[in-house]
Each structure stands twice: as structure tokens, then as C-alpha cells.
Amino acid sequence: MLESTLGVGIIGVSPVRGWATTAHIPALRALPNYEIRALSAHSAESARTAGEVFGVSAVFADHEQMLTQSDIDVVAVTVKVPQHRELVSAALAAGKAVYCEWPLGRDLEDARAMAALAAEHGVRTVVGLQARQAPAIEFVQELVGDGYVGEVLSTTMVGLSVPGDILGRPNAYMLDRTNGANVLTIAVGHSLDTLNHVLGEFADLSAVSDLRRPLITIEETGEQVVKTAADQIAVIGTLTSGATASIHVREAVAGGTGFLWEINGTDGTLRITADAAQPQIYPLTVAGAHGPSEPVELPVPAALRQKWPALTSLDGAPAYNVGRAYAAFAEDIDHGTHTVPDFADAVRRHEVIAAIERSAASGKRVKR
Secondary structure (H helix, E strand, O other), rough: OOOOOOOEEEOOOOOOOOOHHHHHHHHHHHHHOOOEEEEEEHHHHHHHHHHHOOOOOOEEEHHHHOOOOOOEEEEEEEEOHHHHHHHHHHHHHHHOOOEOOOOOOOOOOHHHHHHHHHHHHHOOOOOOOOOHHHHHHHHHHHHHHHOOOOOOOEEEEEOOOOOOEEEOHHHHHHOHHHHHHHHHHHHHHHHHHHHHHHOOOEEEEEEEOOOOOOEEOOOOOOEEEOOOOOEEEEEEEEEOEEEEEEEEEEEEOOOOOOOOEEEEEEEEEEEEOOOHHHHHHHHOOEEEEEEEEEOEEOOHHHHHHHOOHHHHOOOOHHHHHHHHHHHHHHHHHHHOOOOOOHHHHHHHHHHHHHHHHHHHHHHHOOOH
């Protein structure tokens, strides 16, 4: 029996594109204990059109007006990263629970400020690190916890972010490192979060970052834009368990391994693969082996995949793990639990990213 129906207001909705349209709206529509009650967009015309497209009557060009609506329990912030702090802070001040997309802020300072404000107001939060809710990641966590690989000795992760040297205009802001949305924060950030969630945090790390393709072509115009965000990130370090961990995520290459994560232990190996270093979006395949044999696919148990049957039709789509995060959040609210990553978790991930930046800039090993 459903214990609550949560009214959602989404800030940052386009009627034709964007993460709200691709992921949040399909996810929320599929879940019976959520109702989209308001939309906010950058202009009155865009808000009106989005309302017509998605069947939502309460639409706003001013997010502050939307936040006064008493029937909104959760505010989803799905705009570009530089606007997160302002919009999240307004929603928290209004006493609303907040689901903010990842990265939480442009930097660690932004993230800490939002987490502190959430704690001050005593409201629940979610950050969009939804790969934790992927059935395959839950399965891997169970396998590691049950001793499938024995003691974890090391783990290796290699992945591809954006292929090629062409980018669509809406994503051009990601080329500027000061905007806080780039390979390090997104592809590395999501991938790193799964590693740390399953295997524990870094005790220390060393990092190298480089910018190998400084000119990117804008797809719609052919214009070349100077990129300031690194497109090669390599990290090696020691986890608090003592295991050695290495990560290399690269951008703008032709072909190559999309995503490969190995966990090597005293008794076996787990191998997780996908098409790109975006485990929060792309379907993941799990393989495993004991001893020296080659890993074979391990089907994810049906019980994990079917935890929320309302989301079955979204399996494989970008909205799937977002939906699972929303479903888990509703259960957390009902039962007083904490299973989805919140702003405090986001701060921990931003702290690792800051440590990577410090190490790469100084050439020194950084202790956590």
C-alpha cells in the first residue's frame, strides 16, 4: 500500500530536449506515488509549451513563484550546474525536499554550502548519483559483500567519455572548466562514485590530468571553441581497505573500450562493462570468475531488477535509474531510511574530485 503521494515541481524543463525531458519526467510518470504538479522554465513561452506537452497545468517562468505552491513536496533541479546553488538554496529555504542533478555544485565550496543549508533546514535531499540504484551495481555490491572475490586486492576502471571532437551547442558550456560540468566531474564523478560506493573511500591518491584536444567543433555551426577542461584524467591510489585502485577516463578518442571495471580479489574477479563511462545511464553487464578462469556473464537477479515493477518498461533507458532513485527516495521518506545518495554524500564525492585536482596541479600524492 502506498504511504504517500509526493508532489514534484521541476525546475529546468524544455519541451524538446534536456535531462528533465529525457529522464525525470518519464521516471516520475511511471511511479504511482509521485505526481508532477508544476514546471518551471527559463521563459513564460517555454514554460507554457512544456506544460502543454507534458500535461501539467501549473507552469512558471519564475521559480520563486513555483516554490510557494503548497502541494509541492519535492523540487527537482535539472538546470546547468552553475545555477544549482542559487536554485537549490531557494528550494531549501522554502522547506522543500530537493532532488538536484549531479554535480551538486561547480566546486566543493558550492556543495558544502548546499549540504549545510539542507541540514540547517532539516529537509531531505537527493543528488543525481543514480548509478548506485542500478540493479547491476546493487548486484556487484552484494557479490563483494558475500565474498565472491574474497579479499579485494585491487580494482581497475577505464572508460570513454564523449567520443570525437564535436559537441552540440547546448553542451558547449561543459568545455569551460569553471562551470563545473566536465569529464572530471561527470564521467569520472559518476564512475568514481560507483567504485567508492561498492569498495570504500580513498585513503590517498595521485592524479594526472591533461588537455589533449583544446579545440572542439560546435556541431550546429562548425565553429571551433577553445576547451579549458581536461580531457584525460588518471588516478591511482589506495582505498581505506588497503586495496589498490586505478581509474583512467578519457575523452575525444575514436573507438576503444567504453567502460571496463574490474575488481580483483584473493578468490576471484568481477568485471563490469558498458558502452561508456556513464554507469548512471548505460546498461551494465556483470561477469565473474573464480581462480584463473575467464569471467563469464552473471545474470542480475530478477529480484533486483523487479524491485519496482512500475519501472520495468524503462529498463535500458536513461530514465530507468533515475526512476529507481525516486522510488527509493519515497521509501526512505516513508520509513525514515537513507538509501539514496544525499547532499552529504555529494560533498564526499566533491572532496575526492578536489583531491584529484590538487594532486594533478601539484604533482604530489594527496592523503584524504
